Every structure is written in structure tokens, then in C-alpha cells.
Amino acid sequence: MLATLSAAMLADTSGQALAHASAWAVFAVGAAMILTGAAGVILLRNPVHSALMLVVTLFGVALEFIDESADFLAAVQIIVYAGAVVILFLFVIMFLGVDRKEAIAAEPTKLQKPLAALMGLVVLVEILALSRVDHWASGAPAQSGVLNGPGDNVQKLGQAVYTGYLLPFEMTAALLVIAVVATVVLSKRSAGSPERSSQGDAELSGRAGDPEDSEVSL
Amino acid sequence: MSGDPLFANGLNLAVWVILVVKVVAVFAIVLLSVLFMIMYERKVIARLGVRYGPNRAGPNGWLQSLADGTKLLFKEAFTPKGADKVVYKIAPYLMLLPALIAFAIVPLGGHITIAHHTTELQLADPQWGILFLLMTSGVAVYGVMMAGWSSGSKYPLLGSVRASAQMVSYEAVLGLTTATAVLVTGSLHTSAIVAAQHGGFLYHWNIIHTAVIPFILFSVAITAEMTRAPFDLVEAEEEISGGYNLEYSSVDFAWFYLAEYAALITNSAIIITLWLGGPDGPRIAGHSIGPVWFIIKMLVVLYIFVWIRATLPRLRYDQLMDLGWKRMIPAALAMLMIIAGFQATTTTSGSGIAHYLAERKWGFLAIVASVLLYALLTRAIEVGKQATGLDDPTDAHHKVGGQI
Numbered sequence: 001m002l003a004t005l006s007a008a009m010l011a012d013t014s015g016q017a018l019a020h021a022s023a024w025a026v027f028a029v030g031a032a033m034i035l036t037g038a039a040g041v042i043l044l045r046n047p048v049h050s051a052l053m054l055v056v057t058l059f060g061v062a063l064e065f066i067d068e069s070a071d072f073l074a075a076v077q078i079i080v081y082a083g084a085v086v087i088l089f090l091f092v093i094m095f096l097g098v099d100r101k102e103a104i105a106a107e108p109t110k111l112q113k114p115l116a117a118l119m120g121l122v123v124l125v126e127i128l129a130l131s132r133v134d135h136w137a138s139g140a141p142a143q144s145g146v147l148n149g150p151g152d153n154v155q156k157l158g159q160a161v162y163t164g165y166l167l168p169f170e171m172t173a174a175l176l177v178i179a180v181v182a183t184v185v186l187s188k189r190s191a192g193s194p195e196r197s198s199q200g201d202a203e204l205s206g207r208a209g210d211p212e213d214s215e216v217s218l
Numbered sequence: 219m220s221g222d223p224l225f226a227n228g229l230n231l232a233v234w235v236i237l238v239v240k241v242v243a244v245f246a247i248v249l250l251s252v253l254f255m256i257m258y259e260r261k262v263i264a265r266l267g268v269r270y271g272p273n274r275a276g277p278n279g280w281l282q283s284l285a286d287g288t289k290l291l292f293k294e295a296f297t298p299k300g301a302d303k304v305v306y307k308i309a310p311y312l313m314l315l316p317a318l319i320a321f322a323i324v325p326l327g328g329h330i331t332i333a334h335h336t337t338e339l340q341l342a343d344p345q346w347g348i349l350f351l352l353m354t355s356g357v358a359v360y361g362v363m364m365a366g367w368s369s370g371s372k373y374p375l376l377g378s379v380r381a382s383a384q385m386v387s388y389e390a391v392l393g394l395t396t397a398t399a400v401l402v403t404g405s406l407h408t409s410a411i412v413a414a415q416h417g418g419f420l421y422h423w424n425i426i427h428t429a430v431i432p433f434i435l436f437s438v439a440i441t442a443e444m445t446r447a448p449f450d451l452v453e454a455e456e457e458i459s460g461g462y463n464l465e466y467s468s469v470d471f472a473w474f475y476l477a478e479y480a481a482l483i484t485n486s487a488i489i490i491t492l493w494l495g496g497p498d499g500p501r502i503a504g505h506s507i508g509p510v511w512f513i514i515k516m517l518v519v520l521y522i523f524v525w526i527r528a529t530l531p532r533l534r535y536d537q538l539m540d541l542g543w544k545r546m547i548p549a550a551l552a553m554l555m556i557i558a559g560f561q562a563t564t565t566t567s568g569s570g571i572a573h574y575l576a577e578r579k580w581g582f583l584a585i586v587a588s589v590l591l592y593a594l595l596t597r598a599i600e601v602g603k604q605a606t607g608l609d610d611p612t613d614a615h616h617k618v619g620g621q622i
Contacts, residue, residue: 018231048367052305055360075349079393083356084386087363091382094367094375152345154406 026067033060051089058082072154236337244341248321252479256283258517259479259524266528287472295468300370309368310466310473313361316354317480323350323408324487327497327508338409339509347406348396351488355392355443359385361477362445362452366462377461380535381452384442387542391439394550398432398557399424399492412496423495432553433493435546440489442542444481447527451535486519487512494519548595552588559584 033056040053058081065074161169257272257280264271273279297306322341330339344350359382366378400406402424403414415423425433442449453461463474490496494515497508533541560581566573575582 018234046302048302048305052360052364055357071344071346072349075346075353078353079349079356079389083353083359083389087359087382087386090363090367091379091386094363094379154345 023067026063030060030063030067033057033063035060047093048090051086051093054089055082055086058086069153071152072157240337240341244321245318248318248480248483249476251483252476253283253287255479255483255520256286256475258520259527262521262524263528266525290472290475291469293468295470296465298370298465301465302368302370305364305368307470309361309365310470310477311361312364313358313477314473314480316358316361317477317484320351320354320484321480321487323347324484324491325409325412325496326512327506340409343407343409345406347408348400348411348492349406352389352393352396355385355440356389358443358481361474362462365466365474369462369465371465373458373460374462374464376458377452377454377464380458381445381462384445384449384452384538384542387539388439388442388546391435391542391546391550392443394547394554395432395436395439396492398428398550398554399436401554401557401561402427408491408496412491412498415495416498419498419500420495423493423498425493428493428553428557432550432557433489435550435553436493437489439546439550440485441523441526442538444478444485446478446482446523448530448532449538450532451538454532482520482523483516486516486523489519490515544595544599548592552584552592556581556584556588 037057062074062077261271272282275281275285325340362381363378366374403411445452497512499511562580
């Protein structure tokens with residue numbers, strides 16, 4: 001198959017076949033990354049390994065976004081999720097010293113595994129059914145969301161966010177600020193416990209200053 | 219505006235070949251620059267310390283880094299007993315990768331025509347352009363974290379925990395100041411950012427267009443991002459004896475060394491692209507010599523980085539966090555709002571100072587608001603310190619700064 005493909009590429013001067021093969025290769029690599037990462041997250045026993053596999057999945061998703069010309073989403077996917085969220089996961093895992101192998105056999109809830117399997121199956125069937133029924137879930141490059149008129153995808157997204165969707169955008173921002181303030185308030189100890197109340201200022205380093213909290217176990 | 223003209227006629231085999239040649243060329247440029255940079259830094263730092271520096275291997279010692287590299291390759295590759303083998307082996311490559319690929323978006327000046335195909339003198343010009351930089355600097359921390367954690371000993375782990383907190387903190391400043399540069403350009407394309415600064419040496423550069431402060435914030439933040447002096451707490455020798463790469467030896471350590479300098483090269487190139495006009499400069503005898511100007515600017519910026527390393531002492535951990543969160547992020551945010559305010563000017567007829575102010579009312583309003591909010595923030599920090607008993611410096615630093 002590869003031989004015929006490369007022969008077709010050489011014969012084809014307009015580059016259609018090559019462009020098609022490139023797009024297909026990008027999709028295949030992205031899909032493989034997503035699936036490998038997803039399987040790794042649930043199958044690996046070490047929490048740090050799971051977190052790293054989650055990063056692989058995020059990169060795969062970013063790759064698919066680029067394939068669908070959603071460049072801004074791809075960039076944000078990496079910057080926010082891979083660059084900050086998973087880093088904080090790892091930070092917490094390493095800091096709290098929970099990076100040992102988990103005993104998966106001991107389940108907190110009896111029904112957890114069968115329920116999870118059932119839900120996974122339902123979702124899979126749903127996706128397959130949608131891909132049969134609806135045109136927008138066909139797996140081909142997006143048809144309903146194709147850009148019209150001049151301007152890049154990023155430009156259009158920016159204009160949409162700051163004009164038509166300004167209110168939702170600002171509300172999301174306000175929500176995040178409220179969440180941050182709430183986190184600070186909740187994590188701040190009451191003045192009654194003297195050894196911890198003095199550390200509200202620099203939260204990260206303050207935690208490290210407490211020998212009980214930052215037990216490093218390797 | 220719409221990216222590289224190489225892809226204007228679709229993708230065919232010739233385009234592919236040119237693409238591969240460009241990839242290899244950029245790779246070679248970065249690696250050769252690293253070899254040069256290591257010697258440049260050692261020479262300059264030696265001179266700043268009134269020493270000679272390495273002067274034995276090759277002419278004036280310029281082959282020293284090649285000799286050191288060869289020596290490293292032949293050393294024993296050692297893996298600690300408690301190490302997480304797979305992650306331990308992957309980490310050096312993950313460290314190197316972001317530093318190398320970020321150089322792809324740097325425009326080196328103008329266009330070049332190879333076999334009837336015109337292409338930009340830059341590897342990639344995606345429409346999300348400068349976001350690519352934020353992306354690579356965001357994932358650069360993985361190398362450090364994985365190396366520190368997988369080594370299976372405590373000092374590297376402490377180093378990597380420091381690194382993750384530091385790099386995530388300064389990411390925000392990097393993003394906000396980059397947004398300032400994008401705001402005055404109106405495009406994320408690195409080629410467009412450079413084109414907007416073209417013509418008029420210094421006067422049209424973003425460093426002037428954004429009133430210098432964002433440039434300084436960006437440079438400080440990117441220094442912290444690559445954990446270079448004075449922000450090198452990640453590898454503080456006196457405290458954690460080398461940090462995340464403590465257990466590495468041989469070729470794995472060579473990758474870390476390479477990655478550090480590749481990041482320095484790439485980030486200097488990014489600073490030049492965003493703020494210092496990229497390859498912009500006066501023509502010599504009617505010829506545009508963009509790449510030459512680019513190299514000259516690189517030497518200057520790299521010299522300043524070495525100079526800073528030779529001059530400034532390392533920050534304490536609480537100073538690092540204070541500087542990032544309480545000084546630089548508010549300042550970057552304020553500058554973003556001020557620049558945005560001045561971008562939203564209205565042009566009307568009239569003259570006189572009142573008219574001048576009215577045209578730029580949002581800009582001046584943003585300045586006033588920023589000053590007021592900054593005063594409020596300073597007051598809030600003071601009140602917070604008094605309330606938590608952190609106003610006594612000696613006491614506070616024992617509790618906060620000493621441990622991490």
C-alpha cells in the first residue's frame with residue numbers, strides 16, 4: 001500500500017494526493033496519541049505516569065484541532081491544560097508524596113467497575129450512532145463550521161469573543177476570579193492554629209514550610 | 219498576512235523537500251549556535267571576572283565546548299537505583315525538544331527563492347504564531363519536572379518542585395506582555411509582528427511602541443522561564459547541590475546542557491522578534507541584510523544575559539514569588555490595559571491640549587486607573603503582611619523562604 005501511495009505521489013503533480021496523505025497522517029498520529037494516552041491514564045498504576053499519559057492525550061487533541069484548522073484551540077489546549085493544569089496535578093502528586101503504585105484491586109465502591117464499563121459502552125455506541133446519523137460527526141474535516149469571508153480563524157474567534165460573545169466571556173472571567181478568591185478563603189486556616197496561620201501569604205512556599213505537609217516519600 | 223507563500227500552490231513533492239531542508243537547517247543553526255554560545259558565555263564571564271577563560275583547546279580555546287561534549291559522550295551513563303527508568307531516560311529529550319522547536323517561528327529576514335519556490339526565511343509561520351512560544355515555554359517545564367521526580371532522590375525532586383512553581387508563575391507575565399506586543403501589531407503571525415516594526419531603526423520597534431516596560435517584564439519573565447541566573451533556584455548549588463539534573467551523567471547530562479543553551483538562543487531570538495524589530499536594520503549599499511542585523515542583535519542580547527548572570531546574585535525563593543505575583547503580574551496587566559487604551563483612540567478634528575487628551579481619553583484613563591489600583595494593591599499587601607505576622611522580615615524568611 002505504501003509503495004502505491006508513494007508512486008501516486010510522484011505521479012501527481014498538483015499535490016492533491018500528497019496533501020491528502022499528509023492530512024490523513026496528521027489525523028492518524030493524533031488519534032493514536034489520544035487513544036494511547038487515554039489507555040495509559042487508566043491502565044498505568046503510578047499516578048505520575050497517568051498524569052504524563054494525560055499530557056499525551058492533550059497533545060493528540062491539539063493535533064486534531066490543528067487538523068480541523070482550529071489553531072487557537074490547539075494552542076490554548078497546550079498552554080492551559082498541558083502547560084498549567086497537568087503541571088499542577090504533578091506538583092500536588094509529587095508534593096504530597098502520593099506517587100506510589102495504587103492498589104487498584106481495593107475498590108471503594110462495589111459497582112464502580114461494571115458501571116464504568118457500561119457507561120463507556122453507552123458513550124461508544126452513542127458516538128457510532130451519531131457518526132451514522134449526523135453529517136457533522138462524520139470524521140471528515142468539518143463542513144458546518146467552515147470559515148467564510150476574509151481573516152484567519154484566530155482573528156475571527158477574537159472578534160467573536162470581544163463583540164458578540166463579550167458578556168459570556170466576561171462572566172466566565174468573573175466566575176474564575178470568584179473561584180480563586182473562594183479557594184484562598186477556604187484554604188486559609190483560622191487564626192486559632194498558630195503554626196499554620198502565619199503562612200497564608202505565600203501559599204506554595206508556606207505549605208513547604210510545614211514539615212508534616214510536605215512529606216517527601218520516594 | 220496569510221502565512222508562508224511556499225504553500226500558495228498546494229503541497230507537492232518539491233515543497234516537501236524544501237520543508238525538510240529548512241527543518242534540518244534550523245536544527246543545525248540552533249545546535250551550532252549552542253556550541254558557540256557556551257564558549258561565548260565562558261569567555262565573557264571570564265573577562266567580567268578579570269580572567270582569561272578557556273584558552274587551550276583550539277585557536278584561543280574556541281574548541282573547548284566541542285572537547286567537553288566529546289568527553290561527556292564517552293562517560294558512563296549512570297542510572298540511580300531508585301530511579302523510574304523510563305521517565306528518567308525520556309526527560310532529557312523532553313527538555314531539549316521545546317527549546318529546539320520554538321526557534322521554528324523566528325523570522326530571520328525576508329524571503330528566499332529555491333527552485334522557483336519562494337519561501338520565508340523562517341521554518342513555520344502558523345496563524346497562531348506567537349502562541350507557539352507560549353506553548354513551548356509551557357511544556358518546557360515537563361523536562362525539569364520529570365527529571366527531578368524520576369531521579370529517585372530528594373534534591374532533584376526539590377529542584378523540580380521549585381521549577382514547576384516558578385515556571386507556572388512567570389508564564390502569566392510572559393502571556394500578558396506578549397499580548398501587549400500583539401496588540402500594537404494586530405496579528406499573531408511572527409512575520410507580521412516583524413513586518414510591523416520594519417523601517418526606521420529603533421523608532422518603529424515594539425520596545426518603543428509599548429513604552430519599554432513590557433519589554434523589560436518580558437525579558438525578566440523569560441529569564442525566569444528558562445531558570446537562568448538570577449532565577450536559577452532550580453539548580454541552586456549551595457542549597458540543593460545542582461537540582462533536577464543532579465543524578466544525570468554522560469550523554470543524558472549533555473542533553474540538559476544543550477537544552478539550557480538552546481533555550482537561551484531561542485528565547486533571545488524571540489525577544490528580538492517581539493521587541494527589537496527582528497531582522498530590521500539599515501540597508502548597507504542598497505542591500506537588505508536582515509540576517510546580519512539579526513546576528514548582531516543576538517550577540518548583544520546574549521551578552522546582556524551573560525552580563526546579568528555575572529552580576530546579579532540569586533534571588534531567595536520568597537523574593538522570586540513576590541516579584542512574580544505582586545510586582546510583575548500587576549505591572550504587566552496594567553501595561554496591557556494602558557496600551558489597549560491608547561490603541562482605542564478616536565481621530566477627530568480640532569487642536570489644542572484638550573483635544574489631544576480627548577482623543578486619547580481611554581489611554582490616560584487606563585494610566586490613572588492603573589496607578590490607583592497599584593496603590594490599592596500595595597496597601598492590601600501591607601495589610602495582609604501585618605495581619606499574618608509576616609511583616610518582620612527575619613521571622614518571615616525563616617518560615618517561608620527557607621524550606622523549599
